Amino acid sequence: MSIAATTNLERAPFNPLITRLATAIGCAALADWLFFGWEIGVSLALFLGVLGVTAVACNGTRAARPVRMVMTAVFVAGLAALIENVDMLSVTIGMLATAMFVIVMTAGENSSWYRDLFEAATVPFRGPFQFVGDVIRALRHMKRRTSGWLGSLVAWIVPLSIFAIFLGLFSSANPLIEYQLKRIDLRPLLEFLESWRLVFWVFIVCTVWPLLRRRVKSKPVRQLPPEGSAAAVEPSDLDYLLGEKAMSRSLILFNALFALQSGLDLAYLWGGANLPDGMSHAEYAHRGAYPLIATALLAAAFVLVAMRPGGPAENSKLIRPLVLVWVAQNILLVVSSIFRLDLYVAAFSLTYLRLAALIWMVLVATGLVLILIQIMRKKSNSWLLSANAISLALVLYACCFLNAPWLIASYNVEHSRELGGTGPSLDIKYLESLGSAQTLPPVEAHLSQFPGTLPLSLAYRASPDRNYLKLPGNWRAWNFRRWRLERYFANTAPERLNPSNNGKG
Numbered sequence: 389m390s391i392a393a394t395t396n397l398e399r400a401p402f403n404p405l406i407t408r409l410a411t412a413i414g415c416a417a418l419a420d421w422l423f424f425g426w427e428i429g430v431s432l433a434l435f436l437g438v439l440g441v442t443a444v445a446c447n448g449t450r451a452a453r454p455v456r457m458v459m460t461a462v463f464v465a466g467l468a469a470l471i472e473n474v475d476m477l478s479v480t481i482g483m484l485a486t487a488m489f490v491i492v493m494t495a496g497e498n499s500s501w502y503r504d505l506f507e508a509a510t511v512p513f514r515g516p517f518q519f520v521g522d523v524i525r526a527l528r529h530m531k532r533r534t535s536g537w538l539g540s541l542v543a544w545i546v547p548l549s550i551f552a553i554f555l556g557l558f559s560s561a562n563p564l565i566e567y568q569l570k571r572i573d574l575r576p577l578l579e580f581l582e583s584w585r586l587v588f589w590v591f592i593v594c595t596v597w598p599l600l601r602r603r604v605k606s607k608p609v610r611q612l613p614p615e616g617s618a619a620a621v622e623p624s625d626l627d628y629l630l631g632e633k634a635m636s637r638s639l640i641l642f643n644a645l646f647a648l649q650s651g652l653d654l655a656y657l658w659g660g661a662n663l664p665d666g667m668s669h670a671e672y673a674h675r676g677a678y679p680l681i682a683t684a685l686l687a688a689a690f691v692l693v694a695m696r697p698g699g700p701a702e703n704s705k706l707i708r709p710l711v712l713v714w715v716a717q718n719i720l721l722v723v724s725s726i727f728r729l730d731l732y733v734a735a736f737s738l739t740y741l742r743l744a745a746l747i748w749m750v751l752v753a754t755g756l757v758l759i760l761i762q763i764m765r766k767k768s769n770s771w772l773l774s775a776n777a778i779s780l781a782l783v784l785y786a787c788c789f790l791n792a793p794w795l796i797a798s799y800n801v802e803h804s805r806e807l808g809g810t811g812p813s814l815d816i817k818y819l820e821s822l823g824s825a826q827t828l829p830p831v832e833a834h835l836s837q838f839p840g841t842l843p844l845s846l847a848y849r850a851s852p853d854r855n856y857l858k859l860p861g862n863w864r865a866w867n868f869r870r871w872r873l874e875r876y877f878a879n880t881a882p883e884r885l886n887p888s889n890n891g892k893g
Contacts, residue, residue: 405526408601409593411446415439415600416592424588432479433470436486443599447494456493463489487511490599515594522601547638550690554642554683558649561679564656565649632704635694639710642687646717649680653724657731680725681745684752687718691759692769708763715760722753734810738799739818743792747783754779791869797827806837814838826869829876 418438422431440463449456466485469478487508495504559566655661691711726749733742755776762772797819803809816838819827831838 405522405601408446408597411442411600412593412596413589415442415596416589419592420585420589424585428474430471432474433467433482436470436482437467439596439599440486440489443490443596443602444493446600447490447602449493450495451493459489459492484508487599490602494602511598512595515597518601519594519597522597544634544637546634547641550638550686551641551645553686554645557679557683557686558645561683562649562652564652632707635707636704636710638690639694639707639714642690643710643714643717646714646721650717650720650724657724657727680721680728681749681752684718684722684725684756687714688752688756688759691715691763695763697769712760712763715756715763719753719756719760722749722756725749726753733799734803735812737803737811737815737818738796740792740796740822743796747787751779751783791826793822793824793826794830796822798830801830801834801838804837807834825873829873832880 415435415438419435422435451459462485466482466489470482472478484505488504491504491507555565555569559569691714694707694711726746729742729746729749758772758775758779761767761775762769800811800814800819801807803811804814805812806814814831819831
């Protein structure tokens with residue numbers, strides 16, 4: 389159901405949305421003056437008093453005279469508790485009294501106390517959602533009744549917002565982009581705009597919004613438009629923010645930004661071009677491995693929204709090829725992330741987390757390829773969901789047969805500095821932290837280069853846990869992986885492990 393569809397909740401007839409928004413900003417300014425950087429005391433009672441009176445003035449009074457007198461007494465009593473002392477109980481009572489005062493004073497005759505109490509208790513939680521919904525309705529109204537240039541301006545909201553998110557992710561992933569962005573001097577603007585203060589203002593606006601813009605119960609009026617009329621096919625809310633113009637602009641911006649990132653990767657990561665002084669290829673690779681995966685996931689979500697059934701992409705000759713190019717760029721981005729991770733592992737060794745990240749990247753790449761197939765072959769979303777579920781199940785099943793401790797130990801030994809590899813010296817403590825004897829065979833094969841692992845090897849061999857097969861009836865603990873390890877222990881005598889023996893008996 390559309391957010392803007394007719395419901396049994398009618399907004400109060402007084403003051404347009406812009407007036408309520410200005411009032412909410414005024415409340416945020418008052419809260420900033422009373423609270424920000426100061427200890428809370430009687431200031432909270434003052435703020436709630438102003439908020440209660442202002443909210444009733446914005447929405448108009450509908451309660452009968454006796455009810456107004458009772459609720460005024462409740463309102464004053466709640467503020468008196470805050471004037472006496474500010475603690476968790478008095479704050480809760482004061483806020484509930486203020487919310488109940490506004491709700492009951494502006495409610496119609498059909499309201500009930502338990503419904504009003506529930507509405508008052510949920511004001512802080514409903515605020516952000518109601519605020520966003522009202523903004524979307526306002527955008528719909530502007531698109532219908534304002535001039536073309538303003539509607540065109542609205543269509544830039546989503547492209548520029550998501551472009552800023554992608555730019556931030558690329559900045560954290562690519563030190564070259566970060567360096568260029570840091571050269572922009574934003575200090576004058578940042579001195580004026582303090583991030584925590586902005587968050588505080590947004591929080592106050594969202595919190596007071598349900599009280600300033602009340603919704604009053606009325607009988608629902610169901611009107612069915614005649615078949616074939618323009619009103620019978622009403623566009624959804626997404627069509628106003630993600631219409632054909634917004635989608636095409638978004639995809640043009642995103643393709644250009646992703647092309648920049650891909651070009652830098654091709655030059656510096658794949659081509660081996662010289663990086664700025666003080667930056668190694670390993671550092672360049674590590675910076676982008678994880679943020680780029682987050683970028684690809686966000687891009688995949690946007691593609692699903694863009695190609696939704698009934699969306700603007702179905703009839704657009706421009707959006708479809710732009711989406712295909714963008715998905716292809718995302719696949720290249722994930723491949724680049726895998727290559728980055730490979731470079732980083734080669735320089736700093738393999739760990740459980742990096743192995744899991746590699747598997748996750750392969751899954752993301754598979755999902756993007758499936759999205760590409762879905763778009764090209766016009767498959768349904770249920771097909772895409774099933775295909776991704778099958779891919780996930782196959783990967784998880786394959787991981788059941790993956791001996792991760794052995795794989796990690798084998799890679800780190802073969803690429804260690806002691807054996808002339810590109811990685812660091814073997815981290816014996818990390819292998820020990822894996823808590824598995826599966827790490828021993830790769831290490832013991834080169835024990836002369838790693839004498840520090842001898843105590844670890846002997847400790848595992850002497851562990852009482854290895855006697856599980858000797859216990860009567862304990863065949864139930866048998867598994868194939870442990871059996872292979874026991875065969876290895878049986879064929880590798882402890883005497884052979886001492887590098888000082890050199891074969892002498």
